[in-house]
Amino acid sequence: MTAAPTPVDVAFALLREGRLVDAENVMTREVQAATVRHGAGSPAWASAQCDLGNVLLNADQLDRAVECFRQAASAPPRDHESHKDQLTYRLNLGMALRFADRLDEAERELRQGVRERLAFYGREHAGYAFGLEPLADLLLHRGNHAEARQVVEEAVQNLWSNGHERVASALALRAMIVHASDSTDPVFVGFPQLPDEVVEQIAHAVLQAVDHGEPASKDLVALLVAAVEERLGPDHQATLNALSVQANLGQDLGDQADRVEAIERVLASYDRQGRPEEAVMAALGLAMAQGDAGDPDAALRTYESAYARAERVGRPELQSQVLRNWGLALRDAGRSGPAEQRLTEAVTQARRGADHETVGRAGVALGLFLQHEERLPEARTVLEETLPLLGPAHPDAIVGRSHLGAVLEGRTCGCGDMAGTIAEAFREFVLTRLPADLLADLEVAIVDDDFKINVELRREPAEDELDRLNAVFQSAHAEFRRRLTEPRYTG
Structure with missing residues (x-):
């Protein structure tokens, strides 16, 4: 029999559906329940705070996630297991601060976490390396390449010696640090000795971390494509994923020729493998790339062939x-x-x-x-x-x-009135997620590329309604703020 989904499972399923407020509400209720049953500061309460923080982090509510992780890390350990959990909460706090670009705070928390992990686990234990990796990533982000290299090499050696699966993400981070530091050392190491799935994990980790606004990323991804293709072959999904990111980088950085070439290689692979639906999507990407490259005739021919492919799929x-x-x-x-x-x-x-x-x-x-x-x-x-x-x-x-x-x-x-339309969509988003009798009026305007909101309540809200009101506005800000800066639709 399949186990019933946990509240965290439910919350993340709601997140995947775009139901940010509902996801948050599920975990907020869990925090409240843990407070009632076990008390604030208990291990169960800290665990629920961490789960809520993870939901908020994945909903781009970074500052609120930071506070949840800070609360969780503040709970005093009561035994060996709760001490281990506290180390995890502090790690999450440091990483959330890094994502929120609060770098000084992040570095303090991550360094403290490394010291605490060393004392708790010892230098040879993989649990110590878990704290080294995010610290190395932060140091890379701050341009401290020399110390980042030192820290990540220690993490790689530790995880390799322990045969731990997280060596993949550490090797990916090492590759990015070596590349950023302009070292003559090989960027990708160990591929011949590593199992296929670890090579795939390294490739995935690099692609997830690539900065699409940084021209140097093109060279890093090109090196990755060559290394993965040599190790796994031209038709392996890891190779195709790397080529897809290479194409996206070509678009983002204005290298349309590189973009076209990468998509053509992906399309040829899908044809070789007999994957018609994926080939249609690749053909669509190729047509758009050809149009952006200033070759509309080639783009129109590709669209025509893409439709013939789509008709065969049906x-x-x-x-x-x-x-x-x-x-x-x-x-x-x-x-x-x-x-x-x-x-x-x-x-x-x-x-x-x-x-x-x-x-x-x-x-x-x-x-x-x-x-x-x-x-x-x-x-x-x-x-x-x-x-x-x-x-x-x-x-x-x-x-x-x-x-x-x-x-x-x-x-x-x-x-x-695009700004007015976005403001009205913001207003509709909020109104459809609150009790109908709570708001007497809601005015939303865009001033200096940000939302100016005026709320008039019809009645005094209950405490849970006030929490929901705040959460809905937070989610609306997260959802619509990026609409103000997105390129305008040309359709």
Whole structure:
């Protein structure tokens, strides 16, 4: 019989669905229950605080996560096991401070954690190395390459000697430190001796940590691609993952030729392996890369071949996605007739499937096209019909609502009041997550690229309602703040 999911399992499942407030509420109730049953400062209370901190950390609520981990680490140990747990809580605190860019505090906590781990475990125990690795990462981030190298080498030696699986992440960090320090030493070591799964873990750890705004990342990922391909082969998923990140780096850093080459290698591999759905998605990426590289004719040919592939797969959602992107490319090429045909077909195919988001995205693309073609009544009909299929925080929904506002004002171009649309989406996000009788009024505006909020309560909230109110606003800020800085939708 399958075990019932724990509260933490439930919370992270909710996070994966984008239900940040609900996820937080699950763990907040666990903290309250632990307080009632065992008392504040108890091991059970500290554990619940840590779990809540992990949920907040994964919801980008960094400062609140820091306070949860700080609370957990403050609980005095009562036995050997609770002492081990406290070491974990302090490690989490240091890492959360690092993620929050509170680097001085992070370094103090991580160094203290290393000292405490040394005293508790001894130098040869893997538990000591667990504290060395995040300290080395912080030192790398702060540009202290010499000490970072010293610390990470000790972690690697420890974990290698213990045969511990976490040697993979330590070797990945060592590679990044060696590369950043411009050393002539090999960046990736030990690949011939390591099992396949450890090589995969090293590659994954490097790719997760790559800075997409740093030009030096291109060389690091190129070295990784070569090392993984030599060890695991050109069709191994780890190689393909590395090539995909190489393509993304090409896009982020403006090297479109590198991007195109990387995607072509991925596409060729999917064809060799007989993976048609993945090949369709790779072809879409290749077409967009070719367009960004200034070769629209090649992009349109690739879209045509991508649609032929999607037809063979036969999944309506996939066909709709290809048609939508193909239609947008035709529009950008000035071919309005074929563009409208593809965008209309995208909506038709999406409706054959079961995914509402695909219908909504196709509808927004067609609605914007019709608006720019000065066919405002048709644009309004399509947008009003398909926008409700997207959640208020969906980027296409925000852009679609802004354009619908322009349509209602009789304008054929322009995004309307984008800031006002984001503010209204923020307001809707909050109102749909609070008791209907709690707020008398909620005003949201954007001033100096941040949200200005005025709340008028209808009644005095209960303590749990006040906590929920604060949590909802925190989640709304986390969800919508990035919308203010995202590149504008061109669909």
